[in-house]
Amino acid sequence: MSAITLRELTKVYPNGVRALDALDLEIADGEFFALLGPSGCGKTTLLRTIAGLELASGGSVRIGDRAVTNLPPGQRDVAMVFQDYALFPHMTVRDNIAYPLRIKKVGRAARQDKAASTADELGLSALLDRRPGQLSGGQQQRVALARAMACHPQVFLLDEPLSNLDARLRLEARTFLKRLQRELGVTTVFVTHDQAEALALADRIAVMEGGRIRQVGTPTEVFRRPANTFVAGFIGSTPMNLVPARAHGDELAVAGVRLPVPEEARGRLADAEDVVYGVRPEYLDYSPEPAPGALTGRVVVVENLGSFSLVSLDLPGDDDTTSVQVVVPEGREPQPGDTGWVVPRPGRSLIYRDGELVTGAAAPPVPAPRTGVGADA
């Protein structure tokens, strides 16, 4: 178990693509850490650079107290679970799990024992003599995890761990994975493009775009207080409402309505400055009647999402495409064509200037890493 420290890490591919751009990151010992971003943002390159499958063009990688920047993957003491699990199709489950030990020249009997006991921990005992082709997706994932665990690495690296599973199995595997990581307490980094997966699994998340990290924080931080409009639009099952606004003293003109400037941004906006007003659909309350401090507009779409509905309203303004979305609990859905009012909850709205959050607080403090089992607290 070890911390991972990346300094100025840069990866430029031979074709000139800059996949990682002078990236700094610290991943604490025992942490469950997510690399989140859209495809092509460099998250997989970052994971592969930590693994050693890609060599950094510049900067350094440290695992624990060892500099591993130029070490081959086999000497970094990491284990990686691939998106397709990469189980060797010609070997049984037993041989697959024992393979890392075979490379380490562990005797046949010892490694078979280890494979059996690891398989037992993950509920795979009955499958030891099967071939990967005879397993379900979930079982294959467990075998891949068992194979990674068998060599007791300092760090687990998981590439899109849930993306090859179907929707129902994915929830099950998510819970299983989180529990396993908690029990093992091994520093784990995983890559995902699914923000819900990152929010649900990770202790901390790094949101990436274009080879850079746009925000690092706990799931709560990145969800409640996205540091920029990119993160605001990326995190959350429904993206944050971002509405153009203009500052007037302590008030904001948003779609023809005057709203108070959120406290943290007060005194930081010039008069008549153009900014962006952001608030999540979950933090808006819908009202069929006029309410004080409410945005108003015409209901255009109602999407039923089970226990709640997502309602889209067109706001009046010069630009008639401005709309907001609001989450409405079941039984209170308006009809398309109705006029509705939405009230932002206090303390939940944010102001962005040039895409960055306007706030008095310094960057959110890095939370103390969770101490896992076996980590010295």
Add this chain to the structure above:
Amino acid sequence: MSAVADRARTDDAARAAARHMLARIGRYVFLCLVLAFFALPLLWLATAPFDDTPTIGISLPRFTLDNFRTLLDNPYALTSLVNSVWLAGGTALLVVVFAALAAYALSRVRVPGRDALLYGLLLLSSIVTGTATMVPLFELAFRLNLIDSRLGVILVLTGGLLPAAIFILKDFMDATPTSYEESARVFGASPLQIMRHIVVPVVRPGLATVGVWAVANVWGNFLVPFLLLRGPDKAPAAVIMYTLYTEGGQADLRLLSTFSLLYSLPVALMFVFVSSRYGFRFHGGIKR
């Protein structure tokens, strides 16, 4: 009234059944003719060697093993089969080893113009061992002192078969996810270990296919050994067959049929062995 209608109906049904029957018979007769067309030569191969006076036609043999005895008296018959085994085995080994290495490299390393190179080689290879390059090939072998040497034949045949073999194997290599190898690398496996533990076992059906294909190709090749080997003591079966054919000015059907049977057996046995041992199949990984 209803009795008449019933009879009409049964007549109709009977006629339909008869038509159906005829159609079936016609189909089977056709299939039998097609089958006979392909089976007769094989049948001849099965009966003629055991007939004391074989003809071009097929007849119930007057059983005898004399033909085999006569064939054994021919000084070159058995050695030629051994020669064939050497040539085919040697060529297949070289083709499988070099094609595997080349296909692996071409599949994994980005080489500019790779596909054009492969197609170009494939196109040229049909010429290399073909009739068109007979003279330059002979000239080349002569300069390299490879006339009348088995190695020369093996090298020329290997060169001719390699491009197609690389082409076939590259498909197998491409179908093998790189994540298998990367996974092994992360566990610390060396390139040689990765090749031995992962790549070769995974593409084994492809290697078996290419090996069998190479053996069958060399086994049937007449031109190259005929061209490059001087004496009958090194000649493979395909060349010796030609000498049997012309002895005394006309085909010696007794020797020819017997030798043909012995000539075809090893390749047939190899197919059975390889397909049961390695199987031309693929252990599927996960669904993609």
